[in-house]
Amino acid sequence: MIAPTLQEELRRALGAGIRFDAAADRLTSLRVGGPVDAVATPADRDELAALLGLCHRRGVPCRAIGRGFNTLIRDEGLDGVLIQLSQFRALALEGETLFAEAGVSHASLTRFCRDHGLAGLEFGAGIPGSLGGWVAMNAGIGEREVKDALRSVEWFGPAGDGPHEQRREELDFVYRALRGLPDGSVISAARLQVEISTKEAVSASVDALLARRQATQPLDVPSCGSVFKNPAGGFAGQLIEAAGLKGETEGGAMISPLHANFIVNSGHATAEDVLRLIERAREEVERQTGVSLETEVHILGRSR
Numbered sequence: 001m002i003a004p005t006l007q008e009e010l011r012r013a014l015g016a017g018i019r020f021d022a023a024a025d026r027l028t029s030l031r032v033g034g035p036v037d038a039v040a041t042p043a044d045r046d047e048l049a050a051l052l053g054l055c056h057r058r059g060v061p062c063r064a065i066g067r068g069f070n071t072l073i074r075d076e077g078l079d080g081v082l083i084q085l086s087q088f089r090a091l092a093l094e095g096e097t098l099f100a101e102a103g104v105s106h107a108s109l110t111r112f113c114r115d116h117g118l119a120g121l122e123f124g125a126g127i128p129g130s131l132g133g134w135v136a137m138n139a140g141i142g143e144r145e146v147k148d149a150l151r152s153v154e155w156f157g158p159a160g161d162g163p164h165e166q167r168r169e170e171l172d173f174v175y176r177a178l179r180g181l182p183d184g185s186v187i188s189a190a191r192l193q194v195e196i197s198t199k200e201a202v203s204a205s206v207d208a209l210l211a212r213r214q215a216t217q218p219l220d221v222p223s224c225g226s227v228f229k230n231p232a233g234g235f236a237g238q239l240i241e242a243a244g245l246k247g248e249t250e251g252g253a254m255i256s257p258l259h260a261n262f263i264v265n266s267g268h269a270t271a272e273d274v275l276r277l278i279e280r281a282r283e284e285v286e287r288q289t290g291v292s293l294e295t296e297v298h299i300l301g302r303s304r
Helices: 004-017 045-058 106-116 131-137 199-216 236-242 271-289
Strands: 018-023 035-040 062-064 071-073 078-083 091-094 097-101 150-156 164-167 172-174 177-179 186-193 223-226 253-255 262-265 298-300
Touching: 004 018, 004 035, 004 045, 045 062, 045 078, 045 150, 045 186, 062 131, 062 186, 071 271, 091 106, 097 106, 106 199, 131 177, 131 186, 236 271, 253 271, 262 271
Parallel strands: 035 078, 062 078, 071 298
Antiparallel strands: 018 035, 091 097, 097 186, 150 164, 150 186, 172 177, 223 262, 253 262
């Protein structure tokens, strides 16, 4: 719980941009989880810096959550402050560089590139979430990831210092992660390399990728996206399917019959239901193949 004195300080710093005791099932794409101490929606960089500085001085944990994809919050809830940068939505073309703030959604980014005939970011079509999460997770597909299009990242340090900006060459990207920024840092914007093309060419590429996703992924039900990282030389979904787990359920959670690396909320699932399925999949795949799957989804919150 956040002390009443700190609640007052947060209200003074953020006004209507702070909520307390917020339900996680409204914050994450899986629609599960217990109460979060506080959710902050800073209006601009000054408010973000003030929030981070205040939490740092008072020893309160905080982290950015974006649109809540690749995130599972336990039923017991979460201590500290979750930061949503939904007000950070600036999107502008600077020559052949696209400046995008962290709260820009995948749909807005794709639409902007379509409308302006900008190529180079089609791989992101249909990848859910927002730009900040994309960069932090090095989102992508087999052929291309965010790091391949990135020019620079703007970020704030955990004590509210910033904004800092670092070029791609100074950053350490690995599969589904950006390393090297101080723990607790928050990505506020990025610059991405694009190429001038045509609306028709970009639309054709985007439509092909969206069609492939719609045919192979359960996009019409709540999920957190891919649950496990692909192991070296293989695919997590194929291993889970080969283990005979497609369609398996725990409570209201189900391993998708369409794509075995997706766990979906088929109705009234709890975080515990999802966690049980994650462990079943991990244990069965390791038992049958010796491969130890690593979760891509971030599991947050209090443990029992």
